[in-house]
Amino acid sequence: MLDEELIIISKLQKYLKNNYQAIGESMIGGGIDNMEKYKYMIGKAHAYATILQEISNLLNPKEQ
Numbered sequence: 001m002l003d004e005e006l007i008i009i010s011k012l013q014k015y016l017k018n019n020y021q022a023i024g025e026s027m028i029g030g031g032i033d034n035m036e037k038y039k040y041m042i043g044k045a046h047a048y049a050t051i052l053q054e055i056s057n058l059l060n061p062k063e064q
Contacts, residue, residue: 016052017048020049023044
């Protein structure tokens with residue numbers, strides 16, 4: 001069961017990283033044409049980064 005869970009987590013991380021990268025490429029490529037869309041994309045990027053960090057923290061707990 002643990003192997004299946006790690007595969008799911010790995011796929012989720014890959015999905016989040018790909019979407020995060022796609023946002024950056026869209027912004028760099030001029031795909032944002034107004035401030036509302038810019039703020040929305042920044043919000044999505046922040047959410048992806050936060051979720052990826054939380055997954056990493058859960059997989060690699062550090063002593064406090």
